[in-house]
Amino acid sequence: MNSIVFAEQTENGFKKSTYEAIAYASEITKTDNGFTIAVVIGKFDDAKISELAKYGADKVICLKNEKLNAFDIGVYTKLLSDVAVSENASLIVVSNTYSGKSIAPRLAAKLKSGIASGVISYPDTKNGFKVRRTVFSGKAFADIELKTAIKILAISPNSFELIANEKPVNSVTVEVNLNEMDFTTKSIEISRVTGKIALTEAEIVVSAGRGMKGPENWHLIESLATELGAATACSKPVADMHWRPHNEHVGQTGITIKPNLYIAIGISGAIQHLAGVSSSKVIVVINKDPEAPFFKAADYGIVGDAFEVLPKLIDAAKALKN
Ligand SMILES: Cc1cc2nc3c(=O)[nH]c(=O)nc-3n(C[C@H](O)[C@H](O)[C@H](O)COP(=O)(O)OP(=O)(O)OC[C@H]3O[C@@H](n4cnc5c(N)ncnc54)[C@H](O)[C@@H]3O)c2cc1C
Numbered sequence: 426m427n428s429i430v431f432a433e434q435t436e437n438g439f440k441k442s443t444y445e446a447i448a449y450a451s452e453i454t455k456t457d458n459g460f461t462i463a464v465v466i467g468k469f470d471d472a473k474i475s476e477l478a479k480y481g482a483d484k485v486i487c488l489k490n491e492k493l494n495a496f497d498i499g500v501y502t503k504l505l506s507d508v509a510v511s512e513n514a515s516l517i518v519v520s521n522t523y524s525g526k527s528i529a530p531r532l533a534a535k536l537k538s539g540i541a542s543g544v545i546s547y548p549d550t551k552n553g554f555k556v557r558r559t560v561f562s563g564k565a566f567a568d569i570e571l572k573t574a575i576k577i578l579a580i581s582p583n584s585f586e587l588i589a590n591e592k593p594v595n596s597v598t599v600e601v602n603l604n605e606m607d608f609t610t611k612s613i614e615i616s617r618v619t620g621k622i623a624l625t626e627a628e629i630v631v632s633a634g635r636g637m638k639g640p641e642n643w644h645l646i647e648s649l650a651t652e653l654g655a656a657t658a659c660s661k662p663v664a665d666m667h668w669r670p671h672n673e674h675v676g677q678t679g680i681t682i683k684p685n686l687y688i689a690i691g692i693s694g695a696i697q698h699l700a701g702v703s704s705s706k707v708i709v710v711i712n713k714d715p716e717a718p719f720f721k722a723a724d725y726g727i728v729g730d731a732f733e734v735l736p737k738l739i740d741a742a743k744a745l746k747n
Pocket of ligand 1: 731
């Protein structure tokens with residue numbers, strides 16, 4: 426069984442979730458003497474290609490054309506589907522990120538293949554091909570059997586170990602011919618969040634809610650995040666009131682995250698907020714109300730005023746670093 430993996434990039438190289446997807450695909454294909462092929466689309470940094478081999482890619486196919494530097498769902502889907510066919514791939518693995526989630530169903534329609542998204546297990550191939558995925562915003566699991574010849578899996582970020590599996594790099598770069606007719610949409614402007622740890626990639630997230638009283642107090646959240654090397658997040662009302670940008674809003678209507686450590690400060694723990702963060706490995710809640718519902722979902726809790734607790738936590742984090 427050969428597999429292909431869509432290698433997603435950030436401005437600084439490949440996403441951690443891409444390495445997870447490659448390591449995941451490689452664990453499956455190697456039991457079958459198959460190849461894991463990473464597909465890089467658009468501009469890339471030559472020096473980073475070896476990282477894909479490090480996590481298990483047997484081959485890296487880089488598809489180049491200036492027009493591919495901006496993500497285009499239609500063209501990216503067509504290119505991945507062409508590679509899947511030419512490489513005789515029976516497994517396609519993407520990360521369950523915004524791009525992965527949008528590409529996977531389109532690929533499935535093109536290749537007439539079965540698909541499972543939000544996958545959190547390796548396939549059970551003893552009797553067919555079954556995987557486990559999360560459903561109802563992470564509150565339940567579903568076991569899915571894929572019966573088609575080609576199978577597509579969108580795996581949940583931060584759910585699988587990164588397995589380094591050093592191999593020599595075997596990469597080919599292909600100049601792709603494209604014309605305007607291939608593009609059904611046109612990107613007019615792309616605004617990226619720069620210089621910050623991406624929320625979906627972060628191992629630690631420091632998040633805050635209405636309990637912080639106003640945006641003028643967010644320097645405390647930023648300081649703690651800086652000391653811990655964490656990304657910052659917020660509850661929905663905080664983003665709605667423009668205290669923080671919407672790309673920090675986590676929950677049912679925001680981003681779903683799964684960091685190793687989620688620190689929630691002045692957030693009540695409404696069910697819609699928990700839907701986006703409850704899969705975090707360790708949850709720490711700081712709230713002055715001992716009855717706040719978030720404490721029920723917490724591994725550790727501090728009942729206290731954020732404005733007294735935070736300066737002490739920041740000092741403790743600083744002391745840890747020194
Ligand atoms: C359809 C729908 C979708 C939604 N989607 C989302 C979503 O995706 N994400 C989301 O977050 N919400 C979502 N919500 C809103 C959600 O129901 C809650 O209203 C929201 O999460 C509450 O935000 P909060 O905890 O910041 O504010 P509050 O509920 O006002 O809670 C503030 C908390 O801060 C504590 N506090 C106050 N002062 C201090 C202090 N000095 N120190 C320590 N603690 C203090 C309080 O005890 C309280 O627990 C959604 C709602 C609906 C109806």
